[in-house]
Amino acid sequence: MRVLISSVGTRGDVQPALALAQRLRDLGCEARLCVPPNFVAWAQGLGFAARPLGVEMRAPRPGVAPPPVPDLITDQFETLQAAAEGCDAVVGAGVHQYAARSVAERNGARYLIAAYAPVSLPSADLAPAGRAVAQQEPAEIQRRWQAARRGWNDRSLGRVNLNRGRLGLAPVDDLLDHILGARPLLACDAWLGPAPRAADVEVVQTGAWLLPDTAALPPALDAFLAAGEAPVYLGFGSMPAPYETNLALVEAVRAVGRRMVLSAGWAGFARIDDAPDGLVIEDVNHQALFPRVAAVVHHGGAGTTTAAALAGAPQVVAPLFSDQFYWASRVAELGLGAVAPSALDSYELARALDAALRPAVTARASAAAGQVSTTGADTAARIVVEGGRSA
Template sequence: MRVLLSTYGTRGDVEPLVALAVRLQELGVEVRMCAPPDEEFAQRLAGLGVQLVPVGPPVRALMRGSALPSAADLSRYRTEMVDTQFDVFPAAADGCDALVAAGLAQIAARSVAEAAGIRYVYASYAAIQLPSPHHAPPPRPGWPEPETADNRTLWELDAHNVNAEFAETLNGHRAAIGLPPVDNVRDHVFTDQPWLAADPVLGPWRETPGLDVVQTGAWNLPDERPLPAELVAFLDAGAPPVYVGFGSMRPSRDIAAMTVEAIRALGHRVLVSRGWADLDLVDGLDDCLAIGEVNHQRLFGRVAAVVHHGGAGTTVTAARAGAPQVVVPLRLSDTQYWAGRVADLGIGAAVDGPTQTVDSLCVAFKMVLAPETRTRAEALGGKIRTDGAAVAASLLLDRLR
């Protein structure tokens, strides 16, 4: 049995499918993955025996700028990606029994699966990505922000915008392979039974008519890598530090620098993760250490708090470790959603980066570093599931059988 997995994005988009791939392999399934051609993804998949089918340009190169591309450039990139998917996906899906696609950017996936006569599953990593009257759509860069607060209207406008962006291109390709047109591209991609790869305590789905969502739990793997010796020495040398990292995102240098200043002003040591932005906020003092890629599962259990951008993977890893969180969302995808969930659960705070000062950040950190916040975070950490990828792999295999 063979399964094709597909996504496009940063590490936060790729790693959940890596976890699913490993769990499928344990069940005897051969796995291929369509993903960006970045070297780190290629090495990661090669080390696990998963065939990488590169799709699109390297993501790290696209993330180098300090600002998003223009609306016109984003539209062009999106159209080119659909064309590329229709070029690459059919051969990648050859001999496969199912195609699992993660993210709205996978516009061609269902059509290719339909033409090949194989099962198609759409997966989301956050409830906010799926249509529901209980929440508004996530921000979609390059598209106008509607002037209404009604969630149903917002989702209708969202479907209209997705159609305006993709319908002509998608239906042109569908006609070329003998498939009928679709009139709602977004819902066509999502299906009426999408999977939600998010923890049901941290990011629950609220029942919504018309969608039979299957929530499996977050897809991740245990990380057994030891921490680097320099990092262990720093951790052992004093009280638990506060971790600051923004993953593949590029935060404002001002907010990053103010964050470190506020932490120090409260008498705490700081760990700065360089990330894809290559943050350089260390001034040589022994209360601050810059680190590269390390095992967050081990590290977050040893820090006083985790400051991050609101990515799904970092949020669930910090929550499982029982670490209080300060989320600085960057108005992309699901980051504001996870910031809100952290605040609502009382396990941390959400801050709006552009309006912050050192003093206002100090107020947020005082609340997050209070003993009662740590108590709530540790209590919730014990409820976070760790079997989401295994659940999803078993479910997929059962349906294929």
């Protein structure tokens, strides 16, 4: 069986796609990938055929003009159509898949789509991704979904239908309905992010698609961890952030009397002085690092939230946009940590850190590690192979 997996976005979007590809290969399938250009080498290094899709999602580089942006919808259609030859199934990993269903239809392949967060799926009980609104009324949730549908259609429906016409396919009326189909997969942990109770579609929750990582930690990091009390991890992954955020993070950790590990990430976090209480790292194995830290301070991406919960580490979430507000609310509701304001200052962050490091919270976070399933990608791979769930 040949399966084409399409993923766009940052590392948090692509890593689950690679996890699914590995499980499909374990089941004897040929998995092909279309991923952003900066992740092609990663996919190929894992032994998969991979093509560049769209543009590199990366924070702006000082003094470097951004490359011209192509028509990303047309690019998806052209890239996926070229890659889908001979494929039995096309899987969209993440909901921003403007071409995957059309390419599957054109090639007679099955189509499956996976959302990474419950707030990506229209429902009567969860508003779409965006800034969190506490205790939303049903009428407000409905209004926000109507606005979200209009946004999808206004921005992209015309170009999707233009490209469908080029493939000899009929136009569609509602883009979000077209992308999600009748039975989308929900690729997040059922305890951390349960499926909406009143979804407009039949949701099939697989669990999070986790990519096993056996890489050792760099020697300098391993030595730093061993040299004293467990530090606080600070990292915003693929999110940009100003220097003021870097400063606030360092000052807040010092205010609670902890050492720190700063993940540079796309924000370029760095030490602000030569004090021995901090270490700056690049990308490392979170599965090896998070069990050895006192708390994880992050932006609220689905992958980091899941990795911290699986490690039993308390969390402080400072959401910036989209589903990050949802994951921040879940961390608070489950008692796994605290939420900090998006506009971070050292005082508010220190308060949140102090709350997350309290013994009752650390105990809950430690106990929660056993609640998170690690079999989501296996479940999804079996669904793809068995053909039981498709749009």
